[in-house]
Amino acid sequence: MLSILIPIYNYNAYPLVLELHKQCIDCGIDFEIIAIDDASTQHNSENNSVQFLTNCSFVELLENIGRSKIRNLLASKANYDWLLYLDCDTFPKNSDFISNYIKHINLSTKKVFFGGIVYTKEKPANNQLLRWIFGQKREAIAVSERKKNPYKNTFVSNILIKKTLFDIFPFDEKITKYGYEDFAFIQTLKQENIEIEHIENPIFHLNLETSALFLSKTKTALETLLFISKTNSKIEFESKIIKTHKMLCDLKINLLISKLFQKQQLRLEHHLTSEKPTLLAFDCYKIGYFCYLNSK
Template identity: 85%
Template structure:
């Protein structure tokens, strides 16, 4: 019935697997939990214990293959008709998380289901505020809002998909660097006219990066987006960054924005890593950096 697929990188996924195992067992379903570690340097001993749990398997890769390839690899090893992808740093919000998805499976619909992402209300340390604020405002989207734009509001960190549907799409393995592999995957679902059904079945996103690391990963992701945009025009459909850059280019001010970004970059980074970062400044940082990348 259900294959639960979890890619790991430098995170202890054992508590998550234990909770999923308990819920699946309580549901009385046929299931497997497949976990692949993408050459982590941390938490190996904790994650190695996963292989000794019932209906669970654990594979540790000797070299990092990236976020697209590892998800495709997990799917290739799945034995059941439905696959639930979860990020290793998530955790079900409720004890009926699996049973809620089983209800969708029993509908036998050729759809993709997304349950949502939430963040704890407890304010983190000052050096992790940017990631928390971003998650609260841009990822923890209420169900009624998600339904208004089902493709734009979907994340692969908590997604249920039929194996036959996935095999016809796959993650783009040409995307080897961090960022936007999930965006490209969702775009392909949309282009194939496959519906995404949003339901109330959230997971907590637990792993908050420091603001400086989040900024660094954001820059890498934008570099990835630039590569995608030059090789796949389909990304222009829903990418706000690409749309905004095109507007600035048409107005002939993209180079001006690039120069302003270079002058203000350090000041913006100090603000975004402070104890009062704003998402407006973060948005300016992203479009400024993207303009800079396009001007090189």
């Protein structure tokens, strides 16, 4: 019936596994929960307790293999027909999270489902505001809005997919650095005309990194996007950043934007790590950095 797959990195996933385990038991379904730690730099001993729960396993890798490979590795170990991918720093909003997915499996002919993401309303510490604001505005999207643009508004942090389909279209293991591996995966589904059914079955995103760390990861993700754009032509027509960069190139102002970014980078970073970061400034930062990467 259901294989729940959880990649772990520097986080205590045991409370998540415990809740999912309870819900699966209550549903009376055949299930397994597979958690793999991708060589975390901050060991959390509680994750070892996962393996002592029935139908659960936990493995620690000795070497970090990256976000694409670990998801493919998890799928290769799965024994059931449906794969439910959950990020380790999430938690079901509702106690009927698993039963809700099972209901949709039984009622629909679709092979991919996305349940949505939400964030707590409680404002985090000032040094974590950028990630929280970004999540609230760009990820926590109502199901009615998600359905209008189903591929753009799907994230692999809470996705249910038929194993036979995933085996045909796994994650691209050429993407080894952080970022956009989920984007590439979703775009592959779009290119293959595989529908994604959006439902109301959200998880909380719990782990809010500092604004400085989020900026650093964003830069790495944009470097990954540049790599994808040079190796996968399908992405060029779907990525907003790549399309914006192409427009700036057509206007012959991409090098100007790159130079402006270099001059204003520290000021932008100061603003984005402040108590009042704005998404407009964040968007400017991203396109500026991407122009800079392309000018090197």
